[in-house]
Structure formats: structure tokens, C-alpha cells
Amino acid sequence: MIYNTLAGYYDCLVKDDEATQDWVKWIGKYVSPCKTLELACGSGEITEQLSEKGYQVTALDLSAQMVEQAKAKDVEGKIEFFVQDMKDLSNFSSFDTILCLCDSFNYILSKEEISAFIKEVSEHLNENGYFLFDTHSLDRMSEFEEEWNETGIFEDGCGYQWSISSEQDWLYQDFAFYLPNGEMIQEHHLQKIYDPAWLEEELRQYFEIVSVDTDFILPGIQEGEKYFYVLRKR
Ligand SMILES: C[S@@+](CC[C@H](N)C(=O)[O-])C[C@H]1O[C@@H](n2cnc3c(N)ncnc32)[C@H](O)[C@@H]1O
Structure with missing residues (x-):
């Protein structure tokens, strides 16, 4: 999901x-x-x-x-x-x-x-x-040919990494959440241009x-x- x-x-x-x-x-x-x-x-x-x-x-x-x-x-x-x-x-x-x-x-x-x-x-x-x-x-394809990354920590102490990359007309958005209890949860989003x-x-x-x-x-x-x-x- x-x-x-x-x-x-x-x-x-x-x-x-x-x-x-x-x-x-x-x-x-x-x-x-x-x-x-x-x-x-x-x-x-x-x-x-x-x-x-x-x-x-x-x-x-x-x-x-x-x-x-x-x-x-x-x-x-x-x-x-x-x-x-x-x-x-x-x-x-x-x-x-x-x-x-x-x-x-x-x-x-x-x-x-x-x-x-x-x-x-x-x-x-x-x-x-x-x-x-x-x-x-269409410009999103070239914009994210090189992977874009953001990392940070939310107020509740959960850390995250968010990256966006592209391959032809596909856009990948990957999220990793590092919960305060030590659990790591990932979400992989796929979009088409x-x-x-x-x-x-x-x-x-x-x-x-x-x-x-x-x-x-x-x-x-x-x-x-x-x-x-x-x-x-x-
Ligand atoms: C980038 S967010 C945009 C949300 C909102 N329109 C806004 O303006 O902030 C994309 C949203 O699309 C929803 N979504 C993706 N595929 C969907 C689908 N097949 N049917 C309904 N919602 C969908 C996601 O759950 C998410 O909430």
C-alpha cells in the first residue's frame, strides 16, 4: 500500500x-x-x-x-x-x-x-x-534522471528519507520512515508520465x-x- x-x-x-x-x-x-x-x-x-x-x-x-x-x-x-x-x-x-x-x-x-x-x-x-x-x-523525466534526495526528522522523532528518480517515462518516489521504536517502513510509489x-x-x-x-x-x-x-x- x-x-x-x-x-x-x-x-x-x-x-x-x-x-x-x-x-x-x-x-x-x-x-x-x-x-x-x-x-x-x-x-x-x-x-x-x-x-x-x-x-x-x-x-x-x-x-x-x-x-x-x-x-x-x-x-x-x-x-x-x-x-x-x-x-x-x-x-x-x-x-x-x-x-x-x-x-x-x-x-x-x-x-x-x-x-x-x-x-x-x-x-x-x-x-x-x-x-x-x-x-x-515531460521535463520531470530529465529533472530526476539524477536521483533527488531529502532527509529529515519529524517532530515526533521519526526520521525519513525521500528520493525521486526517473527512468524513461516512469517516476519513482521512494520513502523510508525510521520510527522512534526502531522500526523501518518503506513505501515505493510509481507514477507514469x-x-x-x-x-x-x-x-x-x-x-x-x-x-x-x-x-x-x-x-x-x-x-x-x-x-x-x-x-x-x-
Ligand atoms: C500526490 S497526492 C495528491 C493529493 C491531493 N490531490 C492534493 O492535492 O494534495 C496523490 C493522491 O492520489 C491518491 N491516489 C493514487 N492512486 C489513486 C487511485 N487509483 N484512486 C484514488 N486515489 C488515488 C493517493 O492515495 C494520494 O492521496
Whole structure:
């Protein structure tokens, strides 16, 4: 399992309030508060902000531990949470907007699954509904050809090592947690990077492409970390 031990430390590692505001602003540029499904909601930072702004949010994640973190932030109990795979949405009716943020899309590991996922999302959107997501850019492949490493110690005394490396279009994120009781726990994450030209062709079967940007503000596909897609259901 991934996002298991990591779930308890996820916010310590990556929480960034300014970035969360950028995500919320980006979403708000295209969709006003509406019936929204957030796929792979993680620890719920963006989820909670959207809910506070009046979006009627349903959120899901494959990791029960991540959903637990997200639920703890929803003190008013306004968000409906589910622990489930985002590739199967058959238990849901339809939404005005579907979101899949922060490179969660890249956890889908084959072109066949991506094609089926895009179709599944479109089938759970209302007419003219929006699908907003981002992916790792192609530049990530060269960026992590040489392994990147971070080590540190969390407040509770747990040490960690986080490394990212790439091999062709695969991105590997490896975590080792050194618990205060002497136990060591590892998590190995695998992500796949997709060619935006191929992806756009797939998306056009079900969606009108409203915009594709790099790193929130650069128009089109450019050098950067992430591509941002805004799509309207045909
Ligand atoms: C990088 S985190 C991003 C979390 C969140 N979207 C955010 O903005 O912080 C990726 C998340 O994707 C979830 N995930 C990976 N594969 C999934 C799947 N098939 N279905 C649902 N969630 C998935 C993981 O459990 C994790 O919480």
C-alpha cells in the first residue's frame, strides 16, 4: 500500500498554504461553487478550502489513511468522503465539476487505463461540466534522471528519507520512515508520465479543451513542472 505511513506525515512534507490558494484560485477562474467531485483528494487541503468557499464537495481517495487526515479537517462535516479507486466511479451519479489535482493523474499507470478513466470521468459530468486536472510535465523525466534526495526528522522523532528518480517515462518516489521504536517502513510509489500530444487526442474524444497551461500561468505546453488542463464536456 502507498500513502499508508506517509499519510500521517504528508502535510509535514508537502503542505504549502500559498500553493493551496493558487490551486483554489485556478479552479475558481473556471468554475463557481457547484456540485464537485474531487478525485484523489489526499489530505484534503484543497478539498477543505473549496468547501469553505461554498463548493458542494464529494471527495475520494484510495488511501483510507489519507481520507482520515482529510476528514479531520472537515470539522463542520460538510464534505462527503469515500475510500475508493478513482478509476471506478460507478457508485456516483453526476457532477458539475470533477477535479484530480497535484499529479494524482500520474498514478494511473497505462495508456489503456488513462483512456478508460477519461471516459469514466466524462460519463459522470453534467452537460457542459468541467474536468480540471494536472500532470507531471515531460521535463520531470530529465529533472530526476539524477536521483533527488531529502532527509529529515519529524517532530515526533521519526526520521525519513525521500528520493525521486526517473527512468524513461516512469517516476519513482521512494520513502523510508525510521520510527522512534526502531522500526523501518518503506513505501515505493510509481507514477507514469504521459506525452501531452497523445493525451490531448484522447481528451478531445469527450471534451472541448478550454485551456492547457504550464505551472498555473504559462500558456500552453512549456518547460516547467506540471501541465494544467481545463476541459468542458462535449
Ligand atoms: C500526490 S497526492 C495528491 C493529493 C491531493 N490531490 C492534493 O492535492 O494534495 C496523490 C493522491 O492520489 C491518491 N491516489 C493514487 N492512486 C489513486 C487511485 N487509483 N484512486 C484514488 N486515489 C488515488 C493517493 O492515495 C494520494 O492521496
